[in-house]
Amino acid sequence: MTGYNAKGDMATSNGNHRNGHCNGSSSNGNGTGDRQADDLAQENQTYPYEVIQEIADFIVKGAGMRPKIGIICGSGLGSLADIITDAKIFEYEKIPNFPVSTVEGHAGKLVVGHLEGAIVMAMQGRFHFYEGYPLAKCSMPVRVMKLCGVEYLFATNAAGGINPKYAVGDIMLMHDHVNMLGFAGNSPLQGPNDPRFGPRFPALVNSYNKDLINKALEIGKSMGIESNMHVGVYSCLGGPTYETIAELKALRMMGVDAVGMSTVHEVITARHCDMKVFAFSLITNKCSTEYSDMKDEEATHEEVMSVAKNRQKACCELVARLVREIQAES
Numbered sequence: 463m464t465g466y467n468a469k470g471d472m473a474t475s476n477g478n479h480r481n482g483h484c485n486g487s488s489s490n491g492n493g494t495g496d497r498q499a500d501d502l503a504q505e506n507q508t509y510p511y512e513v514i515q516e517i518a519d520f521i522v523k524g525a526g527m528r529p530k531i532g533i534i535c536g537s538g539l540g541s542l543a544d545i546i547t548d549a550k551i552f553e554y555e556k557i558p559n560f561p562v563s564t565v566e567g568h569a570g571k572l573v574v575g576h577l578e579g580a581i582v583m584a585m586q587g588r589f590h591f592y593e594g595y596p597l598a599k600c601s602m603p604v605r606v607m608k609l610c611g612v613e614y615l616f617a618t619n620a621a622g623g624i625n626p627k628y629a630v631g632d633i634m635l636m637h638d639h640v641n642m643l644g645f646a647g648n649s650p651l652q653g654p655n656d657p658r659f660g661p662r663f664p665a666l667v668n669s670y671n672k673d674l675i676n677k678a679l680e681i682g683k684s685m686g687i688e689s690n691m692h693v694g695v696y697s698c699l700g701g702p703t704y705e706t707i708a709e710l711k712a713l714r715m716m717g718v719d720a721v722g723m724s725t726v727h728e729v730i731t732a733r734h735c736d737m738k739v740f741a742f743s744l745i746t747n748k749c750s751t752e753y754s755d756m757k758d759e760e761a762t763h764e765e766v767m768s769v770a771k772n773r774q775k776a777c778c779e780l781v782a783r784l785v786r787e788i789q790a791e792s
């Protein structure tokens with residue numbers, strides 16, 4: 463298989479650059495290198511279609527099944543993959559050309575199997591921009607899902623609640639996002655566009671499938687958690703710092719309800735290749751937008767993980783029941 467390094471460009475020998483950081487070495491292996499070719503390769507952060515196809519083939523062949531629904535587990539929400547039965551598990555390290563997870567709460571495993579009668583594939587561990595990966599690499603697995611046969615993407619995350627009505631442990635169904643990294647000129651679709659994935663200029667106004675949101679609201683009602691469920695706007699910042707009060711204030715003024723460091727680039731990539739998207743945030747901490755509210759407590763990843771652990775049962779039930787409804791319709 464062709465090897466690609468952290469930037470998605472061609473790697474020197476065996477292609478096993480695993481740490482997500484480009485080592486800056488020459489791609490022609492002669493030590494001095496053809497600078498121009500090297501620079502071009504560095505700029506080209508996209509994975510060629512054929513490489514994505516090879517990864518997808520590896521997974522479908524290894525699993526012996528073709529998934530219809532893809533699930534990305536947020537921080538501390540890896541248990542969403544534990545409810546999958548007859549599972550074939552692929553460690554990221556063992557998947558050719560796949561990045562590795564470096565964040566606690568992201569196990570680094572791809573789980574393919576059965577859930578509520580459907581074949582699903584779940585990522586126990588996503589890739590974040592702050593890990594040093596370019597956005598195209600962070601969301602490359604979404605394209606792998608597409609070429610595996612996935613039609614629906616379920617993206618989940620842990621997020622800070624900016625909307626004052628949100629409480630810790632609430633679930634916010636995403637119906638829109640503010641792409642702050644995009645404001646700064648960064649997109650997973652940067653670079654040459656391959657029309658086999660999608661158009662050069664995809665529209666995002668209908669990114670979050672309304673039918674799936676309505677179904678999830680109904681499920682929430684029947685679970686008795688409707689008062690802990692919201693429909694709102696998520697924004698992804700680059701991280702890894704949690705936000706300042708001034709930043710949170712600005713986000714709130716822009717209409718953002720919950721903030722995190724993920725998901726948006728995955729949704730963009732999924733919509734680009736015409737997948738149906740359902741996404742939710744588990745509110746793991748409250749974000750104050752007022753200096754006067756400042757108490758001693760600050761957001762920590764430990765708190766994020768612990769809240770996610772406490773709410774995993776409700777998140778699993780929501781996901782399982784939504785999968786069941788999709789499966790029942792097909």
Ligand SMILES: O=P(O)(O)O[C@H]1O[C@H](CO)[C@@H](O)[C@H]1O
Nearest residue numbers: 536537619620722723724766
């Ligand atoms: O978005 P997920 O992966 O759920 O994780 C969230 O939790 C971490 C911070 O605690 C950040 O990575 C943030 O994005």
